[in-house]
Amino acid sequence: MSSPDPARRAQIETLRTQGYVVVPEFLTPERVGILVGLAREALQARGAPLELEADLRYPGAPSSRAAAGGQTVRRLLDVYARNPEFAAVCTAPAIRAWMNDYFGEPVRMSRAHHNCLMTKHPDYGSLTGWHRDSRYWSFARDDLVSVWLALGPETKDNGALWFVPGSHAMQFPGDHFDAQKFFRSDRADNAALLATAQSPALNAGDAVFFHSNTLHSAGLNRSDAVKFSLVSTYHADSNPPQPGTRSDSVPEVELG
Numbered sequence: 001m002s003s004p005d006p007a008r009r010a011q012i013e014t015l016r017t018q019g020y021v022v023v024p025e026f027l028t029p030e031r032v033g034i035l036v037g038l039a040r041e042a043l044q045a046r047g048a049p050l051e052l053e054a055d056l057r058y059p060g061a062p063s064s065r066a067a068a069g070g071q072t073v074r075r076l077l078d079v080y081a082r083n084p085e086f087a088a089v090c091t092a093p094a095i096r097a098w099m100n101d102y103f104g105e106p107v108r109m110s111r112a113h114h115n116c117l118m119t120k121h122p123d124y125g126s127l128t129g130w131h132r133d134s135r136y137w138s139f140a141r142d143d144l145v146s147v148w149l150a151l152g153p154e155t156k157d158n159g160a161l162w163f164v165p166g167s168h169a170m171q172f173p174g175d176h177f178d179a180q181k182f183f184r185s186d187r188a189d190n191a192a193l194l195a196t197a198q199s200p201a202l203n204a205g206d207a208v209f210f211h212s213n214t215l216h217s218a219g220l221n222r223s224d225a226v227k228f229s230l231v232s233t234y235h236a237d238s239n240p241p242q243p244g245t246r247s248d249s250v251p252e253v254e255l256g
């Protein structure tokens with residue numbers, strides 16, 4: 001395993017203490033331009049597998065597929081299989097090296113769920129309540145890292161992410177979450193913690209690396225443009241998906 005370069009070491013240290021770290025200019029403007037073009041084409045083509053806002057019914061989403069805006073896409077899933085450019089970005093040597101240093105062993109990328117192009121629409125795009133991504137995952141250990149690549153500016157005004165620093169390392173009794181595993185903001189103790197949340201503004205090409213136990217949320221898109229983000233999740237070889245679960249439903253990509 002290579003020893004981390006100083007910048008990567010500092011980023012990994014920030015992720016370990018804070019639960020997330022912004023890595024500016026992870027993608028070049030040229031690469032962002034190519035990916036945005038492909039993202040627009042993929043959204044227009046609406047190829048399966050995809051997830052609609054109406055299926056999740058988060059706040060702001062249409063109430064059904066038949067309602068106005070009911071066909072609004074939230075996630076184009078399995079982005080790895082959609083286009084070699086997407087595949088190259090989410091398996092890039094820079095990501096593999098980062099994950100090798102973080103996990104200290106060979107790593108794999110999941111193609112279930114968070115291997116997607118997230119689209120957040122001004123109309124009918126929903127907000128996402130406070131949660132840990134471990135709600136989506138079934139692995140031997142809750143120790144995964146996601147990489148969120150902004151393909152355009154992400155701010156509080158167009159639905160950027162919010163994170164609670166240090167929350168990845170906190171323990172919460174089960175009743176701090178609701179039945180859908182959202183962190184209950186109606187509890188005073190939870191609300192006090194959520195008041196410490198931060199929303200880092202991202203520029204096109206910036207990345208956020210975050211732990212699967214970091215509490216985060218995202219707002220509505222109040223701009224007039226669709227927001228595109230590429231999101232992928234990585235884990236150590238020694239932490240496989242549990243057999244028979246959604247996390248195990250698609251072959252993984254071995255990055256080494």
Ligand SMILES: O=C(O)CCC(=O)C(=O)O
Binds near residue numbers: 120217
């Ligand atoms: O962009 C959003 O609304 C939320 C994204 C997110 O946190 C998730 O999909 O887990």
